[in-house]
Amino acid sequence: MTIFYMKPSVKKYVRSALLRFGLLRLRQWVRSPSLAVLYYHSVAADRNKQMYAVSAGITIEDTDFEKHLQIISNEYHPITLDDAAAWLANERNLPPRSIAVTFDDGFADNYHIAAPLLEKYGMRGTFYLAVDAVCRQELPWYCRLHHLFYQITKKESKNESVILDDIEAKQSWNLSNPGERIAAEQFYARQCVVLDGETLRRHVEKIESLFNYRLDLTSSPKMMTIEQGKELQQRGHIIGSHTFSHGISGLLTQEQLHREITAANDILEKELGTAVEHFSYPHPYQINPQWSEASLAETRKLKYKTAVLTQRGVVTKTSMPLLLPRVRVQNAPEEFRWTLERAFAGI
Ligand SMILES: [Zn+2]
Known part of the structure; x- marks a missing residue:
């Protein structure tokens, strides 16, 4: 296992030697x-x-x-x-x-x-x-959630600060901060993974409405x-x-x-x-x-x-x-x- 802590150049050499000589x-x-x-x-x-x-x-x-x-x-x-x-x-x-x-x-x-x-x-x-x-013929919910947070990175590139206030969940996120953005995406994902069927669909739409954004499912990649x-x-x-x-x-x-x-x-x-x-x-x-x-x-x-x-x-x-x-x-x-x-x- 020690090979995984070697310098990248040494690691690469050891790896190719292991592959070449069939030691694995x-x-x-x-x-x-x-x-x-x-x-x-x-x-x-x-x-x-x-x-x-x-x-x-x-x-x-x-x-x-x-x-x-x-x-x-x-x-x-x-x-x-x-x-x-x-x-x-x-x-x-x-x-x-x-x-x-x-x-x-x-x-x-x-x-x-x-x-x-x-x-x-x-x-x-x-x-x-x-x-x-x-x-x-719609993307799974996790793609829609991922898309919401991807939108934020696009806004951010225009130097727009994005604050998300979720009154019901009593949470406020500064989505311009990468750490908070990841935490927020995980927070909403955890809400979604325990739901199913129509309840899950409605919940994803509710999250989308917090962002005032909805993925255009007609132009998204298809199943x-x-x-x-x-x-x-x-x-x-x-x-x-x-x-x-x-x-x-x-x-x-x-x-x-x-x-x-x-x-x-x-x-x-x-x-x-x-x-x-x-x-x-x-x-x-x-x-x-x-x-x-x-x-x-x-x-x-x-x-x-x-x-x-x-x-x-x-x-x-x-x-x-x-x-x-x-x-x-x-x-x-x-x-x-x-x-x-x-x-x-x-x-
Ligand atoms: Zn899957």
Whole structure:
């Protein structure tokens, strides 16, 4: 672990030596076979153009994504989550260094950019749809909240000071101060993650009204349509559920969980006309706990083959299929390779 505290130049040298001489692979060889489930959100030709609604932080440029796929197809073994589920159920073996690619939320660029690139390299991915956002063709609430705070940075660049008085919450924020702005965004995110359905929609609109601003949903980036989801299934990809409203399952009541997980699954299956067998827990603003015993029970009742988290780690034979860790990868190809090698080596 000491290598992470070295000077950047030394660290880079050690890293490339470890990669070149395959020392990390040696460490992987003595570990049990494992699988890395990678997760992405949005793919775009220009990340910065996404800033106005979908955070650039969850966007990868198409050229970088293609480089990831080249690395996966040359150096690893791409599989699907159905393969992973069969492996976990002792129904098949997996090649060493297996990789499954997943996308959360269901942005339209997954259909237009990610899926064709995956297919170009003979791969198939899993796309988890935030059901309400996809059915309404509107961005999920967290994009709308992010957008409100992004607007502030634009005003700030014109040297306009922005004070937000929330009388009901008895809070006053100086949004020109970056620290207060982050705290305010977290404050409103925490209000949202425990709500669902219409209550959540109304609450986001109430927050927007505090800012006297509403995101133009007609010109914002789109979600994929159900028809596009169906087409992806026909092309061999997997469509999974990402709940109805994209709240934090670990903080929802039993009644909410039933609506968010079970009822959302029913809607998605009815719309797609096929069984939905995979699930991804939303994790907006990384607010914890991401899941609870009650949410786990809900996914068990639906007999999902797999459910994935954002918790970092590789999947091993002893992993619980309904609580699978994933690996968030860095965009730059060298960082990507390093992240994967570290994950497989368990460091
Ligand atoms: Zn999500």
